[in-house]
Amino acid sequence: MAGAGTHREHGRRRGQLSQLNQLNQHGQHDRQHGGGTMIARMFKQIRPLAGVELKAIACGSLGHLLAVFAVMLGVHGAVSWYEGRAFWPQVVAAIVCGLLAGPCAYGEQLNNHELAFRLLRDIRTEVFNTMRRLAPAKLKERGRGNLVTMLTEDIELLELFYAHTLSPIAIAALCTVVNSVVLAVINPWLGLAAFVAYLLVGLALPFAFKDVTFRTALQERERQGQLHTDLLESLDGRRELIALGASRNTRDRLKADTDAMTNARRKTRKVTGLNSIITDALTLLCLVAFAAIAWSLIQSGSLADPALALAALGGFAVSFPPLIAVSRLGSGIQPTFAAARRVFALMDETPAVREHESDEGAKLGAFTGLKAEDVTFHYPDSRDNVLKGLDLTINPGDVIGIQGENGAGKSTLIDILMRFRDVTGGKVTVSDQPIEDINTASLRAAETLVSQDTFIFSDTLAGNIAVARPDATREEIADAAHAACLDEVIDQFPDGLDHMLLRNGSELSDGQKQRVAVARAFLSRAPFMLFDEPTSNMDALTEGQVMRALIDQQHGRAYLIVSHRPAVLAHASRILTMENGRLG
Ligand SMILES: Nc1ncnc2c1ncn2[C@@H]1O[C@H](COP(=O)(O)OP(=O)(O)OP(=O)(O)O)[C@@H](O)[C@H]1O
Known part of the structure; x- marks a missing residue:
């Protein structure tokens, strides 16, 4: 019995090792070319719904820009009022911008989710058709738990890419350009400082976290799939396990699976947390640096109007949300890529036989043997x-x-x-x-x-x-x-x-x-x-x-x-x- 247990344990370890090797290979593959190919494939699926995506981007960009303008105009109005200058036009414009920003944000969400849910419906149908084509020969080789994870969580995760990734990236890019230009009009140095800050938060940071978040997210999904497979196996085989007195081994195995998954999840959370902290700290640093630049410009006389300087500072301070959304994608999007890779890998699996569907192939008449x-x-x-x-x-x-x-x-x-x-x-x-x-x-x-x-x-x-x-x-x-x-x-x-x-x-x-x-x-x-x-x-x-x-x-x-x-x-x-x- 002990021998059998040890044998099984060796088998499991071998399985885990080969899984880890696979993870590494996949990681390398993705780093070399797979990741790009996969993103291209995800984009390709969006093409028929490009109109909806464009509406989401237009609404989102406008919403964020209007929010920034509302603050800039509001601050300018307030300072003008303090200095005894005309302030009503700015205040009215700020209120109008603020009021319009809300419906724009709503339009962004509406179109994003319309796009995501229509795509997920199509992907689900495609995955189900693939499973039908692969059954029964090829599906035997895949754990039932892994398939369940894929049909439920992996496909749900793709929603994150379609609803919360593409348009945020486009919105962040558009807002970066427009905000930098507006600030550059106030003062070129302020425009340049803002542009560098946006690049740091929205591009450099997500890039720095790319590999580690992908690796940890992929491991978490694999561990979760393994736990589901073992759980279903122990449920299906519960009679045999009880009859053979092997329940304890199974309990230990499930505990080990759960520990492995919890550890993997803990690592993912750590990376996500670290990403959040660094993003917040970097944003704050950028704000301080921007304020210092604005101050020195006022001191040197390059920026004569303090109302404009404060408006620029206020606008810059509230212009980060689209970039923070992109920066956090680094940790949010990588599990999505891991999920997409698993879903696409299943879709690309060649069936054991090539079936002839609908009108393809020869139709049989009477059975003659x-x-x-x-x-x-x-x-x-x-x-x-x-x-x-x-x-x-x-x-x-x-x-x-x-x-x-x-x-x-x-x-x-x-x-x-x-x-x-x-x-x-x-x-x-x-x-x-x-x-x-x-x-x-x-x-x-x-x-x-x-x-x-x-x-x-x-x-x-x-x-x-x-x-x-x-x-x-x-x-x-x-x-x-x-x-x-x-x-x-x-x-x-x-x-x-x-x-x-x-x-x-x-x-x-x-x-x-x-x-x-x-x-x-x-x-x-x-x-x-x-x-x-x-x-x-x-x-x-x-x-x-x-x-x-x-x-x-x-x-x-x-x-x-x-x-x-x-x-x-x-x-x-x-x-x-x-x-x-x-x-x-
Ligand atoms: N998916 C598979 N991959 C590799 N080898 C397999 C697979 N399925 C079966 N085999 C091997 O093919 C051989 C024939 O298996 P098969 O199940 O056809 O035998 P069988 O005559 O139906 O046996 P039984 O009477 O026990 O049902 C066996 O050696 C088995 O180990």
């Missing part, structure tokens, strides 16, 4: 062939049983016949069409798989049976349920077929879940059905009934049944054995 000729296959990360020159012919009406030792390649063969994976040699044809040329929807209509693990959705029992044919009539559903020996399950619930099942059907036994899967198959009109251990969780009596029902309901369809059970294989018209990557 399936042929596998000299098929070889190896998994991408392995050089050993699992299938080695395998031949198989299935005609309509055949019931073919396949047996073989564990690991012989039976499930792999099913994946190939369902085209979840492509062969690495030889060919598979369905109704004389090469399987890789067939339109995916057409292939799915011709082939149905009943696998050992049945997923139950949070829906009624009837809805769960009719999952692939939502248009099935009540009578058809009831017939399918009856044929799959589900009567006893229906009777056990007061509302029968309308009983609402919990997600993953915790109130059904494993054998009952398998019967739901068989009922789904009965409803299917597919002329070729594949069964991977369809009765492995059923008792002998139910198994016999279900198998007899399958044969009674065959109606000329072809069945391929993988099973270790002689009682199941006894229903086959031909039994083949998988050995050395071939069927014999």
Whole structure:
């Protein structure tokens, strides 16, 4: 037990090390060219909504500039009043500017969020479509927790880029130019001082924090994904863990994951805090320096009107918010880039097979049989062939049983016949069409798989049976349920077929879940059905009934049944054995 624990721990450490290596590699990659490419890609997605973005920038810039002008005019008016000069025009103008600034800020937020939410909707759809294309072969390799993190938090984080990054940067740039010019009109030295201060706060500081914030943010997201994966794994495997007395190890592992995530989060917060402190300190220093310059200009006589000098100082003091927003982006935006990289990496993942969607690919007519000729296959990360020159012919009406030792390649063969994976040699044809040329929807209509693990959705029992044919009539559903020996399950619930099942059907036994899967198959009109251990969780009596029902309901369809059970294989018209990557 201790050995197993140590072994597992080594495995985990190896995993963590490889993750860290990946992080470093990704970090380097991003520093070299990936980061720029990614930002370019994020911009590209905005292009169709450029009009909304421009409105946000216009409103935001105007709002900030009006706020600065309001203060400058107000200060000038106040000093003029003190000196007994005309002050009303400035005061009225200040009030008008102040009043207009509010609606402009509102317009900026409105347009920014309009843009962000429309983009996020499109990205979510794109990610969901990608996951559909990658399933099932490629998604197995990604932790469920990581996928959950991506679908929820990562995509939400992109909102930060689209709503709070692009327009603030453009607004800060515009305000920098306009404010510097206005101050330069008052005095060129003041304009120059303001410009340098803006560059320091809005450009130099975010640049200085760029790498460290990216690294810490990326680590935090990876740790969070790891924690989600381990958490879901321990929930899914809780029965085994309790039965094997391994709960303690799991608790320790989750604690270690939580500690790692908390540490990573602490590092991110430290960097964010430091960034804030330095930004505030730098802004204050700039203000003092600006005041000193204004003072020396007054002393030297270069700036004769103190009202103008004070107005410039007041305007400069309130002109920082757009730059501070950019400066803080340094810490806020980097987690977004980390999230974007993960989302784009998923979108760029090549599926195990290239599907033919909508009108692409050959449409199948009547099913005339399936042929596998000299098929070889190896998994991408392995050089050993699992299938080695395998031949198989299935005609309509055949019931073919396949047996073989564990690991012989039976499930792999099913994946190939369902085209979840492509062969690495030889060919598979369905109704004389090469399987890789067939339109995916057409292939799915011709082939149905009943696998050992049945997923139950949070829906009624009837809805769960009719999952692939939502248009099935009540009578058809009831017939399918009856044929799959589900009567006893229906009777056990007061509302029968309308009983609402919990997600993953915790109130059904494993054998009952398998019967739901068989009922789904009965409803299917597919002329070729594949069964991977369809009765492995059923008792002998139910198994016999279900198998007899399958044969009674065959109606000329072809069945391929993988099973270790002689009682199941006894229903086959031909039994083949998988050995050395071939069927014999
Ligand atoms: N995703 C994968 N990546 C790499 N190797 C894999 C993968 N899936 C399966 N294998 C390997 O391919 C071989 C065949 O596995 P497969 O699951 O097809 O066997 P099987 O005959 O269905 O076994 P069982 O009777 O236990 O269900 C095994 O050696 C297995 O370790």
